Amino acid sequence: MSIDKSLTNYEKAHVDYQNGMKYKDIAKKYDVSENTVKTWKRRYAWENRNELKKVFKLQVGSNFETVKADLLKQLKSNGIYGEHYIDLVNTYMEMFNIKNELIKDIKDRGVAIEWFNGKQTGIKKNDSISELNKTIAQMLSILNDLGLKPSANLGDDYEDL
Numbered sequence: 001m002s003i004d005k006s007l008t009n010y011e012k013a014h015v016d017y018q019n020g021m022k023y024k025d026i027a028k029k030y031d032v033s034e035n036t037v038k039t040w041k042r043r044y045a046w047e048n049r050n051e052l053k054k055v056f057k058l059q060v061g062s063n064f065e066t067v068k069a070d071l072l073k074q075l076k077s078n079g080i081y082g083e084h085y086i087d088l089v090n091t092y093m094e095m096f097n098i099k100n101e102l103i104k105d106i107k108d109r110g111v112a113i114e115w116f117n118g119k120q121t122g123i124k125k126n127d128s129i130s131e132l133n134k135t136i137a138q139m140l141s142i143l144n145d146l147g148l149k150p151s152a153n154l155g156d157d158y159e160d161l
Contacts, residue, residue: 009032013040015114015123023038064093071093071148080147088146098135103132106129106132112124
């Protein structure tokens, strides 16, 4: 990814920080103090890809069938029958796949991405972040409608925050 010369130093430094560069190396590269780099990080709410990896433990598709079987088992044990409920479980599982793809996109591209429209360039928030939040909220709503809960023994796709 080439960094446009029209970006400010703190925007260029943000990209370097996302790619794992250390404070002292960024400071040296842009001829500023480490404290200036730390101020940029705080002021512009930078997030590092490595920090994101601590939050997301990616298991794309690894437990799809286990989750689906558990939800169907809970339906049966709760005495809930009917195609409508099976369809809701299938919808939940499709959202499960979408959620995993969004997490993968955030992991691959980071929380901020560089954009270019022909004449202008900049850094913007990765839209997958807000879509992930919406998807998770909808998944929880479906579980609530079904009167189900994720099983504790399945493990989460997220580590504790």
